[in-house]
Amino acid sequence: MPARPRCTAKIAAHNKRDTRCHNVSSMYKGAVVAAFLCVGSFAQEQTPAVYPVGNGRTPPVLTARKEPTYSEEARLAKLQGAVRVSLMIGEDGKPRDVRVVKPLGLGLDEAAVAAVSDWQFTPGMKDGKPAVVQATIDVNFRLMMDARYWYVSGARFTVPEGAERPRLVKAPQAETEAISEPATVRVAFDIDPQGVPVNIRIAPSSDPKLNQEVTDLIGGWRFEPASNNGAAIEALAEFDLVHKSGK
Numbered sequence: 001m002p003a004r005p006r007c008t009a010k011i012a013a014h015n016k017r018d019t020r021c022h023n024v025s026s027m028y029k030g031a032v033v034a035a036f037l038c039v040g041s042f043a044q045e046q047t048p049a050v051y052p053v054g055n056g057r058t059p060p061v062l063t064a065r066k067e068p069t070y071s072e073e074a075r076l077a078k079l080q081g082a083v084r085v086s087l088m089i090g091e092d093g094k095p096r097d098v099r100v101v102k103p104l105g106l107g108l109d110e111a112a113v114a115a116v117s118d119w120q121f122t123p124g125m126k127d128g129k130p131a132v133v134q135a136t137i138d139v140n141f142r143l144m145m146d147a148r149y150w151y152v153s154g155a156r157f158t159v160p161e162g163a164e165r166p167r168l169v170k171a172p173q174a175e176t177e178a179i180s181e182p183a184t185v186r187v188a189f190d191i192d193p194q195g196v197p198v199n200i201r202i203a204p205s206s207d208p209k210l211n212q213e214v215t216d217l218i219g220g221w222r223f224e225p226a227s228n229n230g231a232a233i234e235a236l237a238e239f240d241l242v243h244k245s246g247k
Contacts, residue, residue: 071107105155
């Protein structure tokens with residue numbers, strides 16, 4: 001199962017009067033979309049002034065990148081989607097303060113931050129001088145979707161503060177019958193101290209006829225349970241699942 005298929009990488013520089021897309025030549029197998037704002041030099045404790053790109057202000061240019069990797073959990077769950085990160089690109093072209101603003105889950109948030117933190121840019125310019133730039137970047141993780149299987153588009157866990165979240169270790173999935181329309185299901189469940197999903201319940205569903213199929217699917221998954229101070233504890237999980245149509 002290909003985890004990181006080849007696709008186009010683009011960096012978009014946004015301006016109210018001018019929107020341009022700069023193609024980036026790269027061996028990277030994911031996709032990236034970035035929005036940039038130039039900011040003036042500032043002391044750490046001050047709030048920087050933010051300016052749109054244009055009128056003498058130019059965006060950074062990506063010159064080197066590290067390819068993010070799929071976590072084993074994400075592979076098992078067939079998780080795909082985008083992680084959005086915010087960051088500052090310094091006058092030396094190095095990223096800093098890389099933070100997740102739109103998570104995906106199952107280790108892909110950490111993979112996106114680790115990769116983007118190692119990227120290198122030619123710095124943005126303001127009035128002919130290198131400038132600090134605020135950027136928002138979407139790092140896309142894509143799989144080759146197969147109409148015989150369910151895929152995950154988001155995974156969230158709720159655990160006590162300071163506790164370790166559960167880790168997916170087993171996600172068996174049998175082939176399913178083709179469906180005529182794409183389907184989406186949100187499923188919530190508890191993960192008991194043995195790592196078994198219990199109290200499985202379906203929230204929004206595009207087709208109630210598929211609810212039992214998703215319940216059976218999640219019931220077969222197994223986790224390394226959440227833990228707090230070395231002791232296994234129960235945790236709440238919520239997953240969004242999607243199914244491609246067989247058309």
